[in-house]
Amino acid sequence: MVFVWSLVLSLHFLFLYSLLSFTFTSSFSLTHPNCRQYESHALLQFKEGFNINMTASYNPLSYPKTASWNASTDCCSWDGIKCDEHTNQVVLIDLRSSQLYGELSQLRYLNLSQSVFIGEIPPHVSQLSKLLHLDVGYTRAAYLKGSDVNLLTLKQSSLESIIHNLTKLEMLMLNYVTISSSLPDKLTNLTSMKSLSLYNSELYGEFPVGIFHLPNLKFLDLRLNPNLVGRLPEFQSSSLTTLALEETGFYGTLPVSIGKLSSLNNLIIDGSNFYGHIPSSLGNLTQLVQINLQHNKFSGDPSASLTNLTKLSKLSVGFNEFSFETISWIDNSNLKGEIPSWIMNLTNIVILSLSKNVFHGKLELDTFLKLKKLTYLNLSLNKLSLYNSKNLSHMTNSPIQVLQLVSCNLVEIPRFIRDLNDVVYLLLSNNNITSLPNWLGRKSSLQILSVPHNSLTGKISPSICNLKSLTHLELSFNNLSGNVPSCISNFSQYLEILALQRNKLSGLIPQTYLRGNTLQMIDFSNNNFLGQLPRALVNCGWLEYFDISHNNINDSFPFWLGDLPELKVLALSNNKFHGNISCPKNMICTFPKLHIIDLSHNEFSGNFPTEMIQSWKTMKTSNTSQLQYEENSIFSASNNLEYSETRNISYSFTMSNKGMIMVYDKLQEFYRMIAIDISSNKISGEIPKVIGDWKNLVLLNLSNNNLIGSIPSSLGKLSNLEALDLSFNGLSGKIPQQLTQLTFLGFFNVSFNNLTGPIPQNQQFSTFQSNSFEGNQDLCGNPLSKKCIDQPNPSASDDDHDSESFFEIEWKVSLIGYVGGLVAGVALGTTYSLQVLGWLKRFF
Numbered sequence: 001m002v003f004v005w006s007l008v009l010s011l012h013f014l015f016l017y018s019l020l021s022f023t024f025t026s027s028f029s030l031t032h033p034n035c036r037q038y039e040s041h042a043l044l045q046f047k048e049g050f051n052i053n054m055t056a057s058y059n060p061l062s063y064p065k066t067a068s069w070n071a072s073t074d075c076c077s078w079d080g081i082k083c084d085e086h087t088n089q090v091v092l093i094d095l096r097s098s099q100l101y102g103e104l105s106q107l108r109y110l111n112l113s114q115s116v117f118i119g120e121i122p123p124h125v126s127q128l129s130k131l132l133h134l135d136v137g138y139t140r141a142a143y144l145k146g147s148d149v150n151l152l153t154l155k156q157s158s159l160e161s162i163i164h165n166l167t168k169l170e171m172l173m174l175n176y177v178t179i180s181s182s183l184p185d186k187l188t189n190l191t192s193m194k195s196l197s198l199y200n201s202e203l204y205g206e207f208p209v210g211i212f213h214l215p216n217l218k219f220l221d222l223r224l225n226p227n228l229v230g231r232l233p234e235f236q237s238s239s240l241t242t243l244a245l246e247e248t249g250f251y252g253t254l255p256v257s258i259g260k261l262s263s264l265n266n267l268i269i270d271g272s273n274f275y276g277h278i279p280s281s282l283g284n285l286t287q288l289v290q291i292n293l294q295h296n297k298f299s300g301d302p303s304a305s306l307t308n309l310t311k312l313s314k315l316s317v318g319f320n321e322f323s324f325e326t327i328s329w330i331d332n333s334n335l336k337g338e339i340p341s342w343i344m345n346l347t348n349i350v351i352l353s354l355s356k357n358v359f360h361g362k363l364e365l366d367t368f369l370k371l372k373k374l375t376y377l378n379l380s381l382n383k384l385s386l387y388n389s390k391n392l393s394h395m396t397n398s399p400i401q402v403l404q405l406v407s408c409n410l411v412e413i414p415r416f417i418r419d420l421n422d423v424v425y426l427l428l429s430n431n432n433i434t435s436l437p438n439w440l441g442r443k444s445s446l447q448i449l450s451v452p453h454n455s456l457t458g459k460i461s462p463s464i465c466n467l468k469s470l471t472h473l474e475l476s477f478n479n480l481s482g483n484v485p486s487c488i489s490n491f492s493q494y495l496e497i498l499a500l501q502r503n504k505l506s507g508l509i510p511q512t513y514l515r516g517n518t519l520q521m522i523d524f525s526n527n528n529f530l531g532q533l534p535r536a537l538v539n540c541g542w543l544e545y546f547d548i549s550h551n552n553i554n555d556s557f558p559f560w561l562g563d564l565p566e567l568k569v570l571a572l573s574n575n576k577f578h579g580n581i582s583c584p585k586n587m588i589c590t591f592p593k594l595h596i597i598d599l600s601h602n603e604f605s606g607n608f609p610t611e612m613i614q615s616w617k618t619m620k621t622s623n624t625s626q627l628q629y630e631e632n633s634i635f636s637a638s639n640n641l642e643y644s645e646t647r648n649i650s651y652s653f654t655m656s657n658k659g660m661i662m663v664y665d666k667l668q669e670f671y672r673m674i675a676i677d678i679s680s681n682k683i684s685g686e687i688p689k690v691i692g693d694w695k696n697l698v699l700l701n702l703s704n705n706n707l708i709g710s711i712p713s714s715l716g717k718l719s720n721l722e723a724l725d726l727s728f729n730g731l732s733g734k735i736p737q738q739l740t741q742l743t744f745l746g747f748f749n750v751s752f753n754n755l756t757g758p759i760p761q762n763q764q765f766s767t768f769q770s771n772s773f774e775g776n777q778d779l780c781g782n783p784l785s786k787k788c789i790d791q792p793n794p795s796a797s798d799d800d801h802d803s804e805s806f807f808e809i810e811w812k813v814s815l816i817g818y819v820g821g822l823v824a825g826v827a828l829g830t831t832y833s834l835q836v837l838g839w840l841k842r843f844f
Contacts (some may be wrong), residue, residue, distance in 0.1 A: 030242035035075040035083055039090050043075055056679040062097035068790045076205055078784040104128060110136045110460075113173065121177065122152045133169055137175030137197060150200070156181035168192055170515055182226075187211055199244075200224040202262035205843065207250070209233050212240075212410055223249055223268070234259045246292070247271040248414065259284040269318065271542070278302035283309065312348035315372070335728075346371050353378040362386075366416045369398045380427070388416070409682045413451075414439055421445070429453050429474070441466040450474040452499065465491035472497040477524065483507035501525040510547065513539045521545040525571065533558050540564065548573040549598065557581045557604065559612070560590030573600040580606035581678070583615070591616045600679040600701065602690035607685035609678075614690060618674060675699035679725065682706055687726075693716040703727040703749065711740045711750070723747040727775075735760055735779075751775045758788040 052064045065079035075090065076083035078494045082092035107128050113135045121136060128134075136152060141358075154177050162172075165348035170192050179198070182205030186195075194216050200223070207222070209232030222228060225676030229249035235257040241264060251273035253767050259281025267285075270292045277300035278293070288309050299321040306315065319813055350373050362385050377400055379386065381716045386408045396573035402425045403417065408429040419424060425448040433454040440449075441463030447470060463472070471494045480503040489498065490612035491509035496518050506528040513519070522540075525547040531546070532555040544566050553575040561567060562583065570591075581604050591597075651844040674696040683705040692714025700724060707729040715724070716738025724742075727749040734757035735750060742803040748768050757771060759765065759781040768782045780788040 016691070019759065034183060035081075035088050039619065041076040043078070043081070043090075043093075044069060044071060047195055049104070049106070050100045050102035053100050054099055057097045057099050057100040059097035062099050064100075065095055065098040066100070066709065075617045079100055087682045102214070109133045113175075118151045119153070121158060123155075123161055126158065130168065131166050132160070132192075133171040134166070134169065135171065135173035136177060138175040138247045150176045150178045150202075152176070153178045153180075156184075160184050160186065163187055163190065173197045174201055175221075176201070178202050180204075181205065183208055183211075185210070188214065191215060193217055195219040197221040198225065199420060203228040206230060215239070218242070218263075220244065224248075232258065237262070238654040239263055241270075242266040245272055246270040251275075253277075254279055254282070256281050258282060258771045261285060262287070262365075264288060266290045268292045269296070273299060276300075281307050281443075282306070285309070286311065287517055288312060292316045293320065295319045311348045313348060333459065333695060348373055349372065349378040350374060353517055365414050368400070370415060371395070372747060373399065375399050376402045378402070378404040379408055384408055401425065403427070417443075422756040424448065425601045436461065436464070438463055440464070443467065445469060445547075447494070448472045452476040452478070453477055453521055455742055456480050458482070460488065462487060464488065468492050470495055471518075474499040475503070476500060477502040479503065480505055484510055486510065486512065489519075490517065494518060496520045496542075498607065499523045500527070503527055505529065507531075509534065509551075509553075512538060513537055515539045516541075518542050520566075524551065525545045526550040528552060530554065535560065537561065538563060541566070544593075545569045548575065549573040551575055557599075559583045559587070562591045565592055567591060568593050569596045570594060571596070571598045572602065575596045576603040579604065581609035581612065581683075582606065582614045588615050591618070595673065596616055596675045596677075598677045599681065600677045602681055604681040604683060606683065608683055608688060608702075610688040610690060613676070615693070618696065639768070641787050669827065673698045674720075677701040678705070680704040685706070686710075687712055687731075691715060695719065697721055699723045701725040703729070705729055710734070711736055711739075711755075715739060716741045719744070721745055725749045727751040729745045729753050731755060734758075740764060748772055759784065 006285065009021070013519060024786070030248060046359070047066045052067070068079045069075070072554040075081055077087060080094045080098065082094070083089060084091050108130055110125070110128065110133065112133060117136070124135070128187060148844055154174065159179060159181070162185055167190065169190050171194060173195065175197055176199065180202045181203070183203060185208045188210035190213060193214050196211070196220060197219065199221050200681070203222070203225040204227035209230065211217070211220070212233050212235070213425050216239060218239050219242045221242065222238065225248050227249060228699055229251065231252040232255055234255055234644065238261050240261050241612050243264065245268065245358055246268050247270070249267065253276035254274065255277045257278060259656060262285065264285050265287055268290065273296065275297035281703045282305040286309065289311055291309070292311065292314070294316045298317070299318060302322060304316065344367060349371055352368070352371070352374055353376065363379070363386050365386050368374060374606050384403065389628070391397060392832045393671060398420055399422055400420050401422050403423060404422070404425070405414070406427055407430040410428065410433055413428065413433055413436065417426065418437075422445055423443060424445055426446060427448065427450045429450055430453045433451060434457055436451070436456065438461065441461070444467070446467050446579060449467065450472060451469060452474045453600070456475065457480065459482035460475070460480055462485040465485060468491065470492045473495065474497060476499045482505065484500065484507065491510050493516070498519060498521065501523040502525070504527065507533045509529045511534040513534070518541060519540045520542050523545070526549070528546070528551065530552040530600050531835040533553060537543070537546070538560055543564055543566065545568065545584040546561070547569065549572070555573070555577055557577060559582070577599070581599065589612055594616055615646065669794060675698055677699070679701045680703070683702070686709030687702065687707055689712045689754050691712060695718065698719050701723070703725045704727070707726070708731065710733030711726065711731055713736035716736060719742070721742050724745060728751070731750070733754065734756060737760050739760040740760045743764060745764055749772045755776040756778035757780070767784065768783065771783055773779050780786045
């Protein structure tokens with residue numbers, strides 16, 4: 001019912017498309033005061049096809065809009081009708097909540113794609129016997145935040161009725177519609193069919209081979225139906241322009257007769273089960289623009305089949321079993337040898353990706369400027385030696401937008417980039433580039449400048465702040481020095497990534513951050529910055545990651561960052577931060593999404609920051625999915641059919657974990673890791689019992705401080721804890737037996753404290769080495785050589801253990817006070833006296 005009523009509510013769109021689209025012309029008139037007569041006539045005909053029924057609209061404010069429609073008035077004045085103010089053509093029909101009731105039996109075009117209809121497609125659709133085009137595809141929950149399931153379903157019986165009744169269908173688009181059945185053989189009766197698209201419809205069974213022989217079929221898309229199986233037939237002449245079988249169960253070899261598909265533009269069969277040699281007849285398909293054969297089991301040398309396809313703009317054959325050594329313009333194929341010169345004959349090539357192969361030899365970069373349609377060039381991760389032409393001709397008409405030259409043995413940024421007016425992404429990491437040329441600041445279209453892991457020296461030129469469109473600036477892992485230009489933190493309103501870590505930069509860190517900026521990641525770690533943190537960082541409302549570790553910052557704890565709604569990582573380690581880790585009175589420093597904080601190796605003092613950490617929501621949340629990072633990626637696309645590339649930007653983070661320095665190269669995947677490191681400071685006082693409420697803690701490092709008192713038994717409630725380091729403090733008392741409940745605990749260190757008594761014994765604790773407990777003279781039990789005289793039963797309950805501990809330490813006091821206690825117990829009631837008797841019974 002939801003679908004039916006939504007159909008009526010959306011009638012303004014459907015009617016405009018089905019009845020009026022053929023009447024709209026591009027004529028321009030200022031003299032005609034009224035709407036067109038044929039448009040008025042068509043609207044009145046439409047009105048006659050419906051009745052007025054008050055129950056047809058849920059909206060209490062609904063009314064019959066079509067009641068005002070009559071031949072004596074201008075249709076542009078009718079309710080629900082809007083005309084263009086210049087041409088007086090009808091441009092909008094809005095009949096929502098109009099109390100219309102009836103059927104659209106004459107409908108020829110029904111397009112509900114990219115809507116959010118939910119539920120079952122009603123079988124009544126099959127009654128639209130004159131329907132030519134039916135498109136209810138892409139009604140998917142991926143368009144709704146937080147969901148990724150198909151919203152519409154179609155029963156097999158309804159599909160069969162559609163096929164049986166709609167015999168004139170020319171287009172059937174059911175993308176993202178869950179069908180969950182096999183396809184009826186009757187589909188082969190739809191001889192007028194031109195486009196059939198069943199993308200991601202959960203189809204299974206054998207695909208009716210006769211569909212390939214439909215005389216008018218041009219477009220066939222069956223992608224993402226892994227349980228749909230079939231083989232390609234022996235083709236006759238065909239009008240097919242697109243054949244898409246990506247990630248299906250299709251198998252077998254490509255038939256020689258595929259060369260008869262003379263109109264084929266796109267062949268997309270990656271991720272299926274094809275095998276064997278590529279037939280040379282494929283080379284006859286000179287209209288091919290895109291071929292994707294990767295992730296199959298093709299073998300042999302396909303060079304003869306592919307080299308004549310000069311209209312190709314994308315060719316992907318990676319992850320197969322090919323044996324050739326000279327074919328080019330292909331991605332991920334483990335190709336060897338030199339790149340052949342005849343590649344420059346591919347004058348229509350748009351995307352040229354040769355990355356992740358083993359090509360070698362010298363290659364003159366400027367030659368690629370001859371490819372007048374080339375927008376994407378990727379030569380990364382080969383063994384090439386790239387160089388510039390000595391006689392550089394200024395060719396300014398190259399359309400290259402994406403240039404990836406990662407690990408290409410470059411010693412300078414290629415000069416031909418200076419003449420690329422449209423370059424957007426420039427990825428040059430892992431080379432030996434020593435400087436950034438001044439002309440780089442004139443690349444006004446540049447959005448990505450990535451030059452990490454090079455040999456850059458000297459200062460960062462202020463000219464870099466001319467790149468007003470920049471979203472990603474990555475200059476990390478170089479030898480840059482001197483002060484950073486003051487403009488670098490606010491030169492682009494689109495800047496998301498600012499990565500300057502692992503250089504020799506000095507002076508103050510950038511101080512200005514304008515309101516409304518889009519910065520998500522700032523990494524200034526491992527430099528020589530000094531001074532205080534700029535308070536303007538509070539303007540970075542999108543900031544997720546802030547790392548200033550390993551510098552000389554001299555400041556107090558930046559509690560004011562606690563208002564940043566998206567901050568997830570705060571790294572301040574190895575600086576000169578000092579004072580209490582606290583929040584001023586009358587303020588709540590919530591740090592709502594913080595899941596990693598590293599304050600280690602500073603000069604913080606005062607008591608353990610219990611109050612402030614208690615206000616951090618992430619410590620107690622049961623829904624860690626809210627800590628997931630915003631999708632941050634480099635996306636590139638061309639005008640070619642379905643070509644795109646996404647390069648996710650991964651945050652890299654270094655911290656001490658399990659006694660080792662660990663590097664998390666893809667930190668976004670570790671959003672569930674709740675980590676607190678306050679080690680190597682001057683924190684005093686006791687570890688609070690409420691720490692047991694921080695149930696999501698994975699890593700807790702409090703080592704090298706001045707903590708005293710006992711280890712709280714409440715730590716045993718930290719069920720997700722994997723690493724606990726309390727070493728080099730002044731802790732005393734026993735190691736709580738409750739810690740044996742921490743089944744995920746993989747690292748435990750309480751060395752060099754004043755702990756006493758037996759080490760808890762269970763399978764988990766037996767994995768810890770003796771150095772986890774050394775420096776505590778009165779500890780005993782495995783794995784130490786010192787054995788305990790009277791080791792308590794590890795299987796005893798908490799109450800029993802506490803009771804036994806009570807008598808083990810205070811038994812003399814208990815016996816001396818027994819008589820008085822017993823008298824008092826009788827006076828107060830039997831409960832207390834029974835407790836005392838129970839204690840005595842266990843003692844003796």
